[in-house]
Amino acid sequence: MAEQESTREKIKASAQEVFVERGYDGARMHEIAERAGANKAMIYYYFRSKDDLFESIIRETFREMFTSIGNLWTVPFTEPIEIIPAIVRVHLQFLYDHPHIPQMLGREMHSGNPIVARVIHQVFEEIGRENLSRFGQLFSNAVKLGKIRSVDPVQTIWNILGLNLFYFFTKPVIKTMWKTQCADEKKLLQIREQAIVDLLLYGLLPRQESKKSSTAQK
Amino acid sequence: MAEQESTREKIKASAQEVFVERGYDGARMHEIAERAGANKAMIYYYFRSKDDLFESIIRETFREMFTSIGNLWTVPFTEPIEIIPAIVRVHLQFLYDHPHIPQMLGREMHSGNPIVARVIHQVFEEIGRENLSRFGQLFSNAVKLGKIRSVDPVQTIWNILGLNLFYFFTKPVIKTMWKTQCADEKKLLQIREQAIVDLLLYGLLPRQESKKSSTAQK
């Protein structure tokens, strides 16, 4: 009983590894089996086909992603100067803890694989849509109260996600271009976090306010 | 003579198409040949192997990308309120005109394919490094002159690129989530451009300045 459970889980784990590393087309069933320490036929014993296995992996990935994004908006939207840093921090930490997600998405997003398209749609309807409208509400309220400038909530979500995801989507290029700076990734991400929050709150143009922006750096 | 040139070019063109659509692993040599209206053996006549063909395609893609990013900083950095909208506009227009670039990058970036890693490094040394330090100079000057707040130039590049690239990297997901809004892509990108410029210049927090920010919307 413990053994049968573990073989299926081992296959799922190694399948995720291989699909992340090599993509759908590059993934080989015999490599998935090898890494799981199982016979190739066992994959077909637990999953019907390569497509079936891939679908279960990618569905889990999208569930993780939408859930994490949804969790960002569960905090009450009181003071933007506190909430926005919190959102950025939670999201960056999630991406750091689950590097396979941006990697998998970046790889399979443009593949045109109908499995990917279908799963995106299903999981969004299942989890994403609700979280999204919730954020729209919270954000519009903050605008009405004058806590933030009058901006489009959808575009603002895209802005936050774009700023956060950029490093993780382009990591291989970034690491080539700024080799020395990327040596200590944990520190790099701290700097990145500060820079993102600073831009989101204050923008680039100088401010004449009494409260000096504290997180600007050089 | 005209014919030999054209067959080689036809192969390169169709190879780009197929590599963009299907990725390195998904691309089939016979499909590349078919689309070029040539026999499969012609590919091996002009290019030694699949790797060789792929390398020449991806090298051209990275050259286009680095050149375009380099061109963003050639404008003299005078008034940020004029320059930053110009940078964003030129970059978004380039991405719109060359959709294969973010698509190809998104697909092959995390592949670990050693060809990709080597070409990134070579093309960056060839084109990218110089453009990069040039922007650092321009930007630091603007900070010294008090035209913009004291922010890190590298992080600011990442911010601008992240904001601009997000839509193009995540287009398939975005289109699923906001179906209706994405019907007219040209208009969507205009809204996106305004939102990016607005964030870069003014941030989210309210401003007490006399000059009201004009591009805020909704």
Next chain:
DNA sequence: TTGGTTTAACTAACCGGTTAGTTAAATATA
């Protein structure tokens, strides 16, 4: 307890089809 039966988990060998890459001959061109 004993010996037979069922069942889930597993394996080695195999199959049909596909793929990157080759070759040698034919054709066009100069």
Next chain:
DNA sequence: TATATTTAACTAACCGGTTAGTTAAACCAA
């Protein structure tokens, strides 16, 4: 003729998926 293109036919390796058969534990009747 000599050289540059183009082609059909081919191969060796590979890949997703199947099959026939094994193992060992659980179950069950006498």
